[in-house]
Amino acid sequence: MNKRFIFAGALLALSGCATAPAPDEQLRLTEQAIEQARAVGAADDSEPLAGALSKTVQARADIAGHHNKAARMALEQAELDARLAEANELTRKSREQLAQVNARIQRLHKQLGDVQ
Numbered sequence: 001m002n003k004r005f006i007f008a009g010a011l012l013a014l015s016g017c018a019t020a021p022a023p024d025e026q027l028r029l030t031e032q033a034i035e036q037a038r039a040v041g042a043a044d045d046s047e048p049l050a051g052a053l054s055k056t057v058q059a060r061a062d063i064a065g066h067h068n069k070a071a072r073m074a075l076e077q078a079e080l081d082a083r084l085a086e087a088n089e090l091t092r093k094s095r096e097q098l099a100q101v102n103a104r105i106q107r108l109h110k111q112l113g114d115v116q
Contacts, residue, residue, distance in 0.1 A: 030056055033079045033082035036086055037049050052085065
């Protein structure tokens, strides 16, 4: 009988260790990635950033409900979504700048052609 109690106690102790810690650092990294995406001009309603914001809200609810593993996974996904939103915005701006440079080159070619 004592062995059963010892085994049950050990099992309870191990299950207590199995719970994941609160993903505080991941939450900080995700919020930082969201702010960086906003800083470069990504709109909150862009698909990746909206997804990041939604997943962050869900993760906060998971943290409040002590579902730390689910919260960590949602936050990791949200961080990646925010980084994608940032990359998409930077790509859009680069393409816009490239189009402007190409237009200037075309004008210069035209001016040089008119001079000759």
